[in-house]
């Protein structure tokens with residue numbers, strides 16, 4: 105068996121890019137339709153900057169196996185839709201037992217986590233703090249600061265992303281909102297629907313998790 109070549113990439117914290125990677129995608133505000141609670145405020149953002157970049161990901165994918173690690177950098181703009189802070193779409197890994205790490209390089213964020221059973225964890229993320237996202241947690245990042253949120257991430261290359269799990273439950277269970285005092289508050293999402301025990305079991309697939 106031939107061994108893979110090492111790869112050196114550079115992280116540009118200032119631009120929020122992984123330099124010398126092999127992947128790059130952008131999400132515009134138009135791409136984020138349906139994620140936010142305040143439809144009127146979202147329409148106003150679309151009217152102003154529908155095709156501007158809301159967040160972008162530069163990455164390096166060395167292979168496709170469980171034993172390959174995709175690594176990259178996510179850069180997310182600061183801002184709010186109404187009182188709700190800007191966020192990534194969020195997903196669970198299609199292979200749910202795959203974990204992920206996120207290392208915050210700059211900005212202030214929340215790693216918003218939700219277990220299949222509906223438990224919620226909000227992990228505050230500042231520079232040089234690393235969040236371990238265990239297997240089976242739905243995860244999304246939220247920019248609660250006034251600057252770009254820049255995070256390095258790594259996860260097994262065969263993880264995949266399942267976005268439907270959030271859509272099917274009417275969004276994530278809480279929304280991270282401006283508390284009007286320079287901080288955030290988690291508010292219940294009234295549209296959220298609990299997953300059935302059968303759904304939860306299908307997601308966990310006999311795997312183990314703590315929460």
Ligand SMILES: O=P(O)(O)OC[C@H]1O[C@](O)(CO)[C@@H](O)[C@@H]1O
Pocket residue numbers: 161176178192193194195204244257259265
């Ligand atoms: O894939 P989403 O939920 O739009 O969010 C993007 C973030 O998640 C990732 O897909 C990694 O799991 C990164 O590309 C980035 O940190």
Ligand SMILES: [Fe+2]
Pocket residue numbers: 195197204243259
């Ligand atoms: Fe992920």
